[in-house]
Amino acid sequence: MRKVPLGDNVDAAVIARGTPGFSGADLANLVNEAALYAARGNKRVVNMAEFDAAKDKIMMGAERKTMVMSEQEKEMTAYHEAGHAIVGRMVPEHDPVYKVSIIPRGRALGVTMYLPEQDRVSHSKELLESMISSLYGGRIAEALIYGADKVTTGASNDIERATDIARKMVTHWGLSEKLGPLLYAEDQNEMYMGGGGSRASNMSDDTAKVIDAEVRLFSDRNYERAEKILKENIDILHSMKDALMKYETIDAKQIDDLMARQPVREPRDAHDRHEPKAPQTDSVKEPVSDESQSTTESSKKDETNVDDKAE
Numbered sequence: 001m002r003k004v005p006l007g008d009n010v011d012a013a014v015i016a017r018g019t020p021g022f023s024g025a026d027l028a029n030l031v032n033e034a035a036l037y038a039a040r041g042n043k044r045v046v047n048m049a050e051f052d053a054a055k056d057k058i059m060m061g062a063e064r065k066t067m068v069m070s071e072q073e074k075e076m077t078a079y080h081e082a083g084h085a086i087v088g089r090m091v092p093e094h095d096p097v098y099k100v101s102i103i104p105r106g107r108a109l110g111v112t113m114y115l116p117e118q119d120r121v122s123h124s125k126e127l128l129e130s131m132i133s134s135l136y137g138g139r140i141a142e143a144l145i146y147g148a149d150k151v152t153t154g155a156s157n158d159i160e161r162a163t164d165i166a167r168k169m170v171t172h173w174g175l176s177e178k179l180g181p182l183l184y185a186e187d188q189n190e191m192y193m194g195g196g197g198s199r200a201s202n203m204s205d206d207t208a209k210v211i212d213a214e215v216r217l218f219s220d221r222n223y224e225r226a227e228k229i230l231k232e233n234i235d236i237l238h239s240m241k242d243a244l245m246k247y248e249t250i251d252a253k254q255i256d257d258l259m260a261r262q263p264v265r266e267p268r269d270a271h272d273r274h275e276p277k278a279p280q281t282d283s284v285k286e287p288v289s290d291e292s293q294s295t296t297e298s299s300k301k302d303e304t305n306v307d308d309k310a311e
Contacts, residue, residue, distance in 0.1 A: 001031055004034070004038075004046050005044065005045045005046065006046055006047075007045040007046060007047035007048070009048050010047060010051065011048070014048070015051055018055060018098075018115065019055065020115070020116050020119050021116070021119050026058065029058060030055060031046075031054075032054075033057055033058065034046050034050040034053070034054040035050075037050040037054060038050045056099065059113060060099075060101065060111045061105035061108070061111075062105060063103050063104070064103075064104040064105060064106070067104040069109065073109070074102055075241065075245065076142060076145075076146070076154075077110040078102050078110070078240075078241040078245055079142060079145050079146075080110060080139075080142055080155070081100050081101070081110040081111070081112045082141060082237050082241050082244065083138045083140055083141025083142070083226075083230055083237065084100075084112040084137045084141075084158075085097045085100045085137075085240065085255060086137065086141075086229065086230060086233055086236055086237060086259075087137035087140075087226045087229050087230065088112065088130075088134040089255065089259055090229045090233070091129075091133050091226075091229070092126055093124060093126050093127040093130055094114070094127065094130040094131065095114035095116045095117070096114065096115060096116075096117065097114055097252060097255055098113040098114060098115035098251075099112075099113045099249060099250070099251050100112050100113070100240070100244065100249070100250050100255065101113075101244075101249040101250075102244050102245075102248055102249075103248050112138075125169070125175045128165055128169055129218065129221075129222050130222075131162075132162045132166060132218065132219065133222040133223075133225050133226040134226070135158040135159075135161055136155075136158065136159075136162055136222065136223045136226045136227075137230065138154070138155050138158055139151060139155035139158060140223070140227050141237060142154075142155070144230055144231065144234065144237070145237075162222075166215045166218040167211075167215050168185075169218055170184070170211055170214045170215055170218070171183070171211060176214045176218075179207075179210060179211065179214060184203060184207065235261070236258055236259060236261065239258050239261075240255075240258050243258060243264045247264075249267070250264070250267070251267065253265060
């Protein structure tokens, strides 16, 4: 950060708290991307707004500004992402919701980002179940608003991840009360790539049935918990949809307003967003960059896949 001119509102401590798990290369990329945003806006210094935009690009992917979505698709995506965010805020031990967006990024039509407050080395059973609940929040929101027949394929990645967590809880991590702390997993290549003649060489059919039943138990009870949360907070779901349709992206403070059933404040960078960018002579020099994106394991996102929507 010493090589770029910084604005008075730049706080390195705030940036550090918002980038847990970032490597030195990730942080260098963040500063470089922020400088690029400032240079394109003809700004003399790099402010927090540019660092926020750079962090969003690194963590959520580049915006696909050329992709056109109908109002109906935008509304459904807004409900979907709001479902993720509300459940994520209401279940225990879940990572805080960092930002929700219905701007297409990469393959996703919308993204809900969770940002851990610190690096996690291990995960508790309560956290894992909360993650499953939040993953189902998007699909449940669609079903509550539009009916079961109108649910889209956009939740396929959410279902895949939720099922994977539930199965690992049973077969890898010994978190099933019925099966106990035993390893039931076999070589995944043999199980799913066509190799081998059975699911597991050391597993009986009865045990396989119990595993499936336990996976179903974890999935069903967290689906039901997420559904209960959204039904009890349906007014917040509608309000968050409205905020997303208006601003397209909402941050943690705006989500706090919505969860408290308060009027939503303007985005922090609203002034910068609407202020005309007059050319300035001493603008930030644009650094050489291939604008490559890097991701960190500590940031998690629930996203609606565009490929699935197109099916």
